[in-house]
Amino acid sequence: MAYMAAMLEGLTPAHLIIAAPRGFCAGVERAIRIVELALERYGAPVYVRHEIVHNKYVVDRLKAMGAVFVKEVSEVPDGVPVVFSAHGVPKTVPAEARDRGLDYLDATCPLVSKVHRQAQRLIEAGRHIVFIGHAGHPEVIGTFGQVPAGAMTLVETEEDVATLSVPDPENLAFLTQTTLSVDDTAAIVAALHERFPAIKAPRGEDICYATSNRQAAVKAIVPKVEKMLVIGAPNSSNSLRLAEVAEREGVPARLIQRAVEIDWEWLGKPKAIGLTAGASAPEVLVDEVIEALSERFLLTTEEAEHVPEGLTFKLPRELVA
Incomplete structure (x- = not known):
């Protein structure tokens, strides 16, 4: 019946699966x-x-x-x-x-601040830090700015680990940017442990809960879709990683900031489309993309099942007093 209705309206049927969790952290x-x-x-x-x-x-x-x-x-x-x-x-x-x-x-x-505090403690303990992150990202610049010059070395890939030169291989620790690919970071960490067995790991996972959860949410829906749309800015690390996760799982993905950026020729007429949003993208933009898709397809929608995150952080006292 849905197919017949679509033909009558001149629209192609498509099923939209919306990842969860998504959007604001x-x-x-x-x-x-x-x-x-x-x-x-x-x-x-x-x-x-x-x-x-x-x-x-x-x-x-x-x-x-x-x-x-x-x-x-x-x-x-x-x-x-x-x-x-x-x-x-x-x-x-x-x-x-x-x-x-x-x-x-x-x-x-606060999760970035936690990494800053760890960096300071490690330096006070006399360790050199290997920091896994993306050069030039504001979070990386901010973290490097917590410690003396030369106390931290950046690595971005497993290849960087292979050529890494450090002052004392027996006195190392590593930390990571909070918005990295979970899989890529695991491979880099494994390479660090293999080359520097004595390297000290962080007390807890540095990649933040929101980054990990949103990547897992994409992995959960990509087996069911043919194309993936990720709402996020091109300078948003966590959003870029979501598109990479989909691509790695074999599903073509595009990063868009607004519905107007959807490349309809690229999207084509898939039977199933995935949609998610990076941690800096508000839900209003998700609604906007759904509306745009509904104008091109006879759309049915499904929100993936998930456990609500429920985490909140305190505001500065001077603003709530």
């Missing part, structure tokens, strides 16, 4: 709320160093509310508050704000 929700509350408390403008999270829709909405996004603290005028992004910042950034007498709010995700 607790760290992103906290960071956005910090900017919103700062605007309520101090009034506009409130300055934000770098994108608060990697999502244009979110950034544009906050701009409309009175947030001003800048690259460096030096661009912030005297006498106005500044918020640091969820990705974390080097120690020099809050130091610069204090030197200038600026009020600042640190929206660093």
Whole structure:
């Protein structure tokens, strides 16, 4: 019956499976709320160093509310508050704000802050740190900025491990960026253990719960779909990883920021489509993509089963007092 109805309407039937969990994580929700509350408390403008999270829709909405996004603290005028992004910042950034007498709010995700604290403890213990991450990512820059120059070495691939030179192979530890591919990171960690058997692992998993859960959610639905759409920004590490997970499982995937970016020729007329969203993408964008798909297909939808995450992080005391 659905097929006949589709033919009558001139639409092709398609089944949409929506991954779960998806979208905002607790760290992103906290960071956005910090900017919103700062605007309520101090009034506009409130300055934000770098994108608060990697999502244009979110950034544009906050701009409309009175947030001003800048690259460096030096661009912030005297006498106005500044918020640091969820990705974390080097120690020099809050130091610069204090030197200038600026009020600042640190929206660093608590799970990133946990990695920062681990890095500091390892350096205090005299260990050299091998950091698994992507060069140039704000989280990597922020973590390197927690320790003295030369105390940490970046590796991005298993090949990097093979050529890695360290001062003392018997006195190493490793940490990771929180938004990496779970599978890729496991392979790099295995290579580190094989080459440096004495290397010290983190106390707990550095890759955050949201990154791991969203990758697992994609793996759960890709056997049932022919194409995968991932809503996220091109500079969002965790979103890029979701597309990579689908591709690795043999399902063509595309990263899009909004419904308008759907490449209909690439999408074609699959019988089943997968949809997910990175940890910085709001649910309104998921709804937007579903609406766009429903205009092109006779769409049936299914949300994958999942256990709700339920994690929340406390807001800064100065905003909730």
